[in-house]
Amino acid sequence: MIGRLVRAPLLHFAVLGALLFGLQQSVSLRRVEPRATIVVSADDVERLRAQWQRETARRPDAQQLQASIDRYVDEQVLLHEALHLGLDRRDPVVRYRLLQNMRMTLADTPIASDDAALLRQAQALNMAARDLVVRRRLIQAMEQRLVSGVEVDPKAVAAYIAAHPQRYAVPMRYDFSQVFVHDDPQRARQVLAALYAATASPATAGDAFALGRTFVGLSAAQISARFGSSVAAAVAAAELGTWIGPLQSAYGWHLLRVERRLPAQNAVPDAALLRRAGYMLRRQRERQVLLAAITDLRSRYRVRLLADAGGGGGA
Amino acid sequence: MQTSDLRKGGRARPPKGAGLCLALGLLLGACGGSAPPEDVSAPPQAQRTCDHHTAARQPFFGDLHVHTRYSLDANTQGTVVGPHEAYRFATGEPLGIQPYDENGNALRTTQLARPLDFAAVTDHAELFGEVEICTNPEYVEYYLAECLLYRAAPEQSFIIFNLVAVGLPELPQFPVPAGVPLVSDLPVVGSNGKIPRLPYCGVDGQRCLTAAQTPWTDIQQAAEAYYDRSGDCSFTTFVGYEWTGAPLSNNLHRNVIFASEVVPALPPAYQEYPREELLWQALDAQCGGLEGCDYLTIPHNSNLSAGMMFETRDRFGNDYTAEFAQRRQDAEPLAEIYQHKGQSECLGTTGVGAQDELCGFELLPYNNLTGDRFGGANTGPPLEQDFLRQALKAGLQQEQRIGVNPFKYGFIGSSDTHMGTPGNVIEDRFTGHAGAGLNPADYSGGLTDVIEASPGGLAVLWAEQNTRESLFAAMRRREAYGTSGTRPIVRFFGGWDYPADLCGRGDFVAVGYAQGVPMGGDLPAPQSDAPRFAVSALRDPGFALEPTQPLQRIQIIKGWVEGDQPFERVYDVAGDPDNGASVDLETCESRGSGFGSLCTVWTDPDFDPAQAAFYYARVVENPGCRWSTRQCLAAGIDCSDPDAVPEGYADCCNADYPKTIQERAWTSPIWYRPQQSAAR
Structure with a gap:
């Protein structure tokens, strides 16, 4: 009798229809209705305030407290999403943790050895949201899902390289010879005259200088860091192949002859640079994607703030 | 034993988790699941020459x-x-x-x-x-x-x-x-x-x-x-x-x-x-x-x-x-x-x-x-x-x-x-x-x-x-020195016959290498009665908001063994230890003058060829305010009224710690060994 009923096409039709109807209802409802309301209670705000103070040894001002609350709401959104996707039922770590909790709580009861019953009980207690570890696990799992598709293609990496010339491009560089006079600009002028007259050799003229006497491939910034900005400016303005100076630095007096200027170059996105920059871009993308995804998810929830978060408590 | 080589993608078992897979798409080749990044051949490194390559070293x-x-x-x-x-x-x-x-x-x-x-x-x-x-x-x-x-x-x-x-x-x-x-x-x-x-x-x-x-x-x-x-x-x-x-x-x-x-x-x-x-x-x-x-x-x-x-x-x-x-x-x-x-x-x-x-x-x-x-x-x-x-x-x-x-x-x-x-x-x-x-x-x-x-x-x-x-x-040859955070430039060479006027010559570095060894090395076999050390230092010029002090002096520290007893001696070899440089602790302003550069050729006056020895140079700057002194000053701490000193600043009034610091550089030593002094 029952067997015949189960095999009846009409019943199949009815059950399938009901399922489809239900599915459609739930889908369309979800589109228009917020998934849930996230309540931020006065207790929550006070807890966040105390947490901030514990971590920074200062009371948060209004802006900082608001940032705290926003962060809390974001976490709640991620948690709801994780539960919505049923991550708490599928994740072995969460299951393990929930079962441990329940076995400890219900150790002396008949269902202590019945995992399914324990998990149902845990769900009824909303333990996934209450247990700190499970909550963090679910939030992180959710975050990982949100950024899991992030990839960067070579075109994007090339554009990233072009957009960061200060990091990847090569600035104008200079090669120059240098003669150092440690004490006296007058003596430096004499040496300069001897260099002009070729009665002194640039290889031995002047005093000892720890950095040596020839410099190659230095940018204006590097010259500035070693010799000061006025020497860097003089090098940039110098005529090639002519001794100039004396120029003063923190060390003493310099005579310089700029031998060569190497023009600035855009970054060459060869394989090595593409890979280097790719690691950096991907790291940046993941963070952007995560923030955007959370913003999007947040719009599907209603947030009710049951406390005054404005004052900040006299920071 | 396994080794991992990023270039060759030959890493041992990659752990699970997406974080490791650098999904650079085509760039890194197949990167699904847990595969390590595929080969992206890096240029051969041994032959690479940088635009700034300098044989005399920098x-x-x-x-x-x-x-x-x-x-x-x-x-x-x-x-x-x-x-x-x-x-x-x-x-x-x-x-x-x-x-x-x-x-x-x-x-x-x-x-x-x-x-x-x-x-x-x-x-x-x-x-x-x-x-x-x-x-x-x-x-x-x-x-x-x-x-x-x-x-x-x-x-x-x-x-x-x-x-x-x-x-x-x-x-x-x-x-x-x-x-x-x-x-x-x-x-x-x-x-x-x-x-x-x-x-x-x-x-x-x-x-x-x-x-x-x-x-x-x-x-x-x-x-x-x-x-x-x-x-x-x-x-x-x-x-x-x-x-x-x-x-x-x-x-x-x-x-x-x-x-x-x-x-x-x-x-x-x-x-x-x-x-x-x-x-x-x-x-x-x-x-x-x-x-x-x-x-x-x-x-x-x-x-x-x-x-x-x-x-x-x-x-x-x-x-x-x-x-x-x-x-x-x-x-x-x-x-x-x-x-x-x-x-x-x-x-x-x-x-x-x-x-x-x-x-x-x-x-x-x-x-x-x-x-x-x-x-x-x-x-x-x-x-x-x-x-x-x-x-x-x-x-x-x-x-x-x-x-x-x-x-x-x-x-x-x-x-x-x-x-x-x-x-x-x-x-x-x-x-x-x-x-x-x-x-x-x-x-x-x-x-x-x-x-x-x-x-x-x-x-x-x-x-x-x-x-x-x-x-x-x-690093291997120890041509290295340490600083206490500032950036003085120090060359230190050891040999036997450096000319006494080397500091007045522009080829100090070339002669330093040609006639001896740089910091970290072993003195070659004796060619005169006593070793000579050529040391040249430039002050940290500072940069923008990073003011620095000029040099005060260069010292050479010698350690040696006599019999089987160790000895040491500190020699002031350049500059002026009594230049009177000081710091106004009310403002952290420095007083007195120092040197933009220092250089000397020093001969060990107490050399005994039978005694193993090492020599290293210490280049000392004029004093400046220690980090703690600067922070105490910025916070307006007044130690004359201990009760008014805020929590966290109590050590501003701790007399056990100095208020000033003489930044410095320590060069790697140069060693002398009797007989086969060039051995390791």
Whole structure:
């Protein structure tokens, strides 16, 4: 009798229809209705305030407290999403943790050895949201899902390289010879005259200088860091192949002859640079994607703030 | 043994989790699931010539001791800066530092006024797996008791992890928090002779070993991402880690620096290799025969080793043999002479040398890592034998006895930052380095670190160009010097016949190399009655908002052995120790004049060709305000009314610590050896 009923096409039709109807209802409802309301209670705000103070040894001002609350709401959104996707039922770590909790709580009861019953009980207690570890696990799992598709293609990496010339491009560089006079600009002028007259050799003229006497491939910034900005400016303005100076630095007096200027170059996105920059871009993308995804998810929830978060408590 | 090579994609088992798969699409080839990045051939490095290549060598400034969030002691304090961010900071970009707000935005930022030329992230290998397990919920062990403790009470767990992980469970005075039984339950050494990892690592630590691949791989990838392989050669990274051995909190720590991207699949850690010689064996075994896999280890904070760092016996209590000494010398060409936790140059309180008042510089008042944490119960006053000057002398004695010098150390400085901020070492605007110092989570507007801590120093390498090959070779030959954070330029050559007028010639550098050896070398066979040393120094010119002091003087420190007794002497060789330079402590303005450059050719007046000796130069700047003095001044602290001094600034009025600092540079020594002086 029952067997015949189960095999009846009409019943199949009815059950399938009901399922489809239900599915459609739930889908369309979800589109228009917020998934849930996230309540931020006065207790929550006070807890966040105390947490901030514990971590920074200062009371948060209004802006900082608001940032705290926003962060809390974001976490709640991620948690709801994780539960919505049923991550708490599928994740072995969460299951393990929930079962441990329940076995400890219900150790002396008949269902202590019945995992399914324990998990149902845990769900009824909303333990996934209450247990700190499970909550963090679910939030992180959710975050990982949100950024899991992030990839960067070579075109994007090339554009990233072009957009960061200060990091990847090569600035104008200079090669120059240098003669150092440690004490006296007058003596430096004499040496300069001897260099002009070729009665002194640039290889031995002047005093000892720890950095040596020839410099190659230095940018204006590097010259500035070693010799000061006025020497860097003089090098940039110098005529090639002519001794100039004396120029003063923190060390003493310099005579310089700029031998060569190497023009600035855009970054060459060869394989090595593409890979280097790719690691950096991907790291940046993941963070952007995560923030955007959370913003999007947040719009599907209603947030009710049951406390005054404005004052900040006299920071 | 397996090794991993990013370029060849030959890494051992990649751990699960998407974070490792650098989904660079076509760039990195197939990267689905857990496959490592495919080959993207990097240009051959050996033949590479940088645009700035200079045969006469140039100084490159860097930091080879940097901790990020992968080090547990940094992790407990909220450091979220990883290797990527640390390297980016080293190249001169701004970095947010803790405390962080709830959005993860940093409330403070810091930036280097002058970028570094090179850096190495050196996180504690012993804690890679443990930290990863505790903070990455992919791992089931996340939920075990030790991890819960770590997350619930990171401050206490730092101590516990440190003590247990490095074999300190028996310390009786240790203030164990309630409900933490594991410390006393753990054996010091397991039945297999290894120091056990924490229980959640499973039998023989296998779970941790697997997990450790995540931070280690990330560290390698960050090093790859920031190593400039173009002709510009603007920045060099080294793959590295810290081997964190400290039995009974007596510091034997070493930073391991690899020559290239070819490195062991997992970094040999203290748990498996609990003595330095075991570490070298393991590194030799894992690197052995692999093209490009080479390493050196850099001991640091010998000042906190309670007599252990320069012991002259091996782990079985046997005296050093020539072979053993050679192994140590080969593995360790350099030591850190200065960093966040003080200087390790000299103590100067006993024996000959006590007259060297400059040994009082940034001297920590205890002799091991416990410091004053437990009321001094496990520590004592600093010991002369823990300082490098004494070790160099002990090395000469050993050489006399067995023929090989085991302690042939050149010098570098480092930051030892635990906030992922390499090279952040200037006194002004010091943000604290966390780690063993003040926890930034407790930052309340007071001094940014404990009073005895320092911003740390820099490593300077004389190399032809800024590549891994060139810099690593400089480390090997010890053509290196350390600074206390500023950037003076120092050349130091030793020979027998340098012309007396060399400082008045433009070819100082060329003659220096041609007629002798640079810092770190061995004097050639005698060609005159006494060795001559040519030293030339340029002041740190400063930069923008980073004012610096001119030079005050150059000293040469000689150590030698007479009979079998060690001696030392400090010679002022250039400049003026009595130039009257001082600091107005009300304003931190400096007074008096100094030198923009100093140079001299010095002949040892007391040379005896029968005595082994070493010589190194110390270049000293005029005094400036110490970091703490600047912060106390900025906060308007008035010590005449102790009750009015705000909490966190009490040490402004601590008379035990100096108000000023004479920044300095220490060159690697040049050694003289009787008879075959050019031998190793």
